[in-house]
Amino acid sequence: MPSAAEIVFDRVTKRYAGREAAALQELTLEIPAGTFCVLVGPSGGGKTTALKLVNRLIPFDEGDIRIDGRSITELPAVELRRGIGYVIQQAGLFPHMTVGENIETVPRLLGWERERRRARTGELLALVGLEATDAKRYPAQLSGGQRQRVGLARALAADPPLLLMDEPFGALDPITRHRLQLEVRRLHREVTKTVIFVTHDVDEAILMGDRIAILREGGVLAQYDTPDAVLARPADDFVARFIGEDRALRRLALRTLLDVPLDPLGRRDELPQVSDHSTVRNAVSLMLETGADRVLVVGDDGGARGELPLERATELLRS
Amino acid sequence: MILLDTANAHTFLEGFRFIGDHPGFLAHKALEQLELSGAALGIGAAVALPVGVALGHLHRGSTVAIGASIVGRALPSILLIAIFLTILGIGFVNNMVALAVLATGPVLTNAYAGVDGVDRDVTDAARGMGMSRLQMLARVELPLALPLLFTGIRVAAVTVVATAPIAAIAGGGGLGDVIVNQASYRLQGVLGACYCVMALSAGVWLALLALQRFVTSEGTTRRVAGTT
Amino acid sequence: MIAAGGPEPVIPNFGHGSACVTGNHLFCWSWVREHWSDTLEPHLVQHAELTVIAVAIGFAIAFALALASHRVRALDQPIAIVAGLIYTIPSLVAFQILIAFSGLSNTTVLVPLIGYSLVILYPNIVAGLRSVPPGVLEAARGMGLERRQVLWRVELPLALPAIIAGLRIAVVSTVAIATVASLVGDRGLGYPIFLAMRLPTPFKTEIYSAGALVVALALAFDLLLVATRRALVRWT
Numbered sequence: 074m075p076s077a078a079e080i081v082f083d084r085v086t087k088r089y090a091g092r093e094a095a096a097l098q099e100l101t102l103e104i105p106a107g108t109f110c111v112l113v114g115p116s117g118g119g120k121t122t123a124l125k126l127v128n129r130l131i132p133f134d135e136g137d138i139r140i141d142g143r144s145i146t147e148l149p150a151v152e153l154r155r156g157i158g159y160v161i162q163q164a165g166l167f168p169h170m171t172v173g174e175n176i177e178t179v180p181r182l183l184g185w186e187r188e189r190r191r192a193r194t195g196e197l198l199a200l201v202g203l204e205a206t207d208a209k210r211y212p213a214q215l216s217g218g219q220r221q222r223v224g225l226a227r228a229l230a231a232d233p234p235l236l237l238m239d240e241p242f243g244a245l246d247p248i249t250r251h252r253l254q255l256e257v258r259r260l261h262r263e264v265t266k267t268v269i270f271v272t273h274d275v276d277e278a279i280l281m282g283d284r285i286a287i288l289r290e291g292g293v294l295a296q297y298d299t300p301d302a303v304l305a306r307p308a309d310d311f312v313a314r315f316i317g318e319d320r321a322l323r324r325l326a327l328r329t330l331l332d333v334p335l336d337p338l339g340r341r342d343e344l345p346q347v348s349d350h351s352t353v354r355n356a357v358s359l360m361l362e363t364g365a366d367r368v369l370v371v372g373d374d375g376g377a378r379g380e381l382p383l384e385r386a387t388e389l390l391r392s
Numbered sequence: 393m394i395l396l397d398t399a400n401a402h403t404f405l406e407g408f409r410f411i412g413d414h415p416g417f418l419a420h421k422a423l424e425q426l427e428l429s430g431a432a433l434g435i436g437a438a439v440a441l442p443v444g445v446a447l448g449h450l451h452r453g454s455t456v457a458i459g460a461s462i463v464g465r466a467l468p469s470i471l472l473i474a475i476f477l478t479i480l481g482i483g484f485v486n487n488m489v490a491l492a493v494l495a496t497g498p499v500l501t502n503a504y505a506g507v508d509g510v511d512r513d514v515t516d517a518a519r520g521m522g523m524s525r526l527q528m529l530a531r532v533e534l535p536l537a538l539p540l541l542f543t544g545i546r547v548a549a550v551t552v553v554a555t556a557p558i559a560a561i562a563g564g565g566g567l568g569d570v571i572v573n574q575a576s577y578r579l580q581g582v583l584g585a586c587y588c589v590m591a592l593s594a595g596v597w598l599a600l601l602a603l604q605r606f607v608t609s610e611g612t613t614r615r616v617a618g619t620t
Numbered sequence: 621m622i623a624a625g626g627p628e629p630v631i632p633n634f635g636h637g638s639a640c641v642t643g644n645h646l647f648c649w650s651w652v653r654e655h656w657s658d659t660l661e662p663h664l665v666q667h668a669e670l671t672v673i674a675v676a677i678g679f680a681i682a683f684a685l686a687l688a689s690h691r692v693r694a695l696d697q698p699i700a701i702v703a704g705l706i707y708t709i710p711s712l713v714a715f716q717i718l719i720a721f722s723g724l725s726n727t728t729v730l731v732p733l734i735g736y737s738l739v740i741l742y743p744n745i746v747a748g749l750r751s752v753p754p755g756v757l758e759a760a761r762g763m764g765l766e767r768r769q770v771l772w773r774v775e776l777p778l779a780l781p782a783i784i785a786g787l788r789i790a791v792v793s794t795v796a797i798a799t800v801a802s803l804v805g806d807r808g809l810g811y812p813i814f815l816a817m818r819l820p821t822p823f824k825t826e827i828y829s830a831g832a833l834v835v836a837l838a839l840a841f842d843l844l845l846v847a848t849r850r851a852l853v854r855w856t
Binding site: 128130151152153154155156157159161162163164165166167168169170178179182211212213224227228237 | 753756757759760761762763764765766769774777778854855856
Binding site: 403462465466467468469470471473474475477478550554555557558561562568571572574579582583586589590593594 | 709712720789795799800802803810813814817818822828831838
């Protein structure tokens, strides 16, 4: 199995009986292999529907969905699903099985021998940041955040080329949610798979996605682009309203001071200081707070890297 | 060995014929049974209601309350009747006591569940308003617990009425006299009396249900948990 | 009345009357020891057998029905209604009516017992199957488990606590109701109780000892099931 798959939605339409408006309206989307694609939008926008069409939990009416060129209707549904990782909000861990047994579910279905399954479980536990001893524990003994990690490990167990994630962090408290968001991003850098991630939280989408697809009410695709592009050039009023009036600041939050051109060092004393790992937005916030018109950017070792004038932020927004 | 009548659909209808032929007699027996059941239920409820309500109000003793029903299910009625037979001799009283013991189970469990299950927010509000315990019980908890309480009584009533026939072997009278006496009354009679017992049970259930509907106010209809 | 197994002795089971027995004191151990093997033990074994057979068959039927209505939701209402109706039939009545069909045989005794266990077990099994959290079911389907696999690997194991709870109630009830079966004939611990009751002076020791065995049997079954639950259900 290739390690990442290309997904194509080809004019996919889904209607529900008794409803006039279609849930999805000729959705066309191309997701290159290895992309972390976030489907975001208000409720009723059809994003969860679109996700569930991919593993055929819901059948579509018109159009086609292709994984690496093959239509998903070619395989029997059960076989298709065994090749796709699926993570849901409540984690859906099997309460009567240990963490290890949960993770081994799909490998067992695929007929892996015990040694291979055990080894894989160990690998995955380390990957998602859990202890090897956690394999023997039951879901009831874990916290919400730990359960989601297990859910993630379980979805990755058979090394599927595609991962579907349906608002996986929705039920967690903000701190755990943020931590897991960063974890998943890190994971994606390590283990490049194609991910389709659904959320209604536009901040989460901007944080996590390589590409974000904004779905309007009625399943209409409003915009599909990188987060920075969406923030810079929202396709229409709906998108602009959806991402919020502070989109300029959000764009700045996407850039860390590490990859931004800095001015050479001038009179550096009395300048407020900011770490080079921090974002441009934080630097701007600091300048507004202190009334300074520039900040000193400092590295981990305490050494000064350069200065950032306020105008630089405006320049960045122009690009 | 007693020769038994072989059965067919005809025999079942014969049972109804028996009822038609001996209405007075069966009515008398049925009345006897109701007397016994009523007395047993009365005593059982008189004991179990206060205990259940008290425990529920205090939110304690749940094991006792739940256990009462479990024990009630586990104790064979014959055993109870036999035991009280040895203690109290034959007649009305021993059967009444035995059936009363049976009746306490559902009544106690439901009384407990009803009062204990009153929404804590409601009782907190009542306490906060300055109601005394007694006032809270009378004006808030009992009215809200009424549906479950009543259900407990209904279940107990039907259990008692349905079990009473067995008391006939210990001198309890009632329709059981006919049912256990196939020699004298033939299969017809037995079947007729059986139908009467079932009709009696159903009648008691419905009558108490009507009473319950009449007594409980609209705002207190809740999902009924209770036994069975 | 009901047919006895043979000519009724005037002083049945008294054996060699010791002072305790002829005086009908509260409890005579001598009698118990003497008549364990000819009265108490055989009836205990019969009683246990009846219970196990009735509950086993009742469970098999209830299980099949529950699986059916789990698949086809519409079946649940009618089955529940029929079950409710069966439950309203008093056990004595059920036994007497069945005598008309199958005489004083084992069938007469077993059919009502099976019926009552069925009626208790069916709702419990159904409730157990329904108690599976929807998220778990969705995840299972989404992962590619077939319907059959979801049932056997996920739903049924998770329904076990409810099923065992139902079994406990069913077994205990059946032990109790089986005492009434003695009115159909010499079966189970109800019979010695019944005989002892009908004497001009009811014989206390026999009643109490047989009665104690009934309660002990119910308790033993209950504990067995509790132990089974503890062994099988390790996740809560």
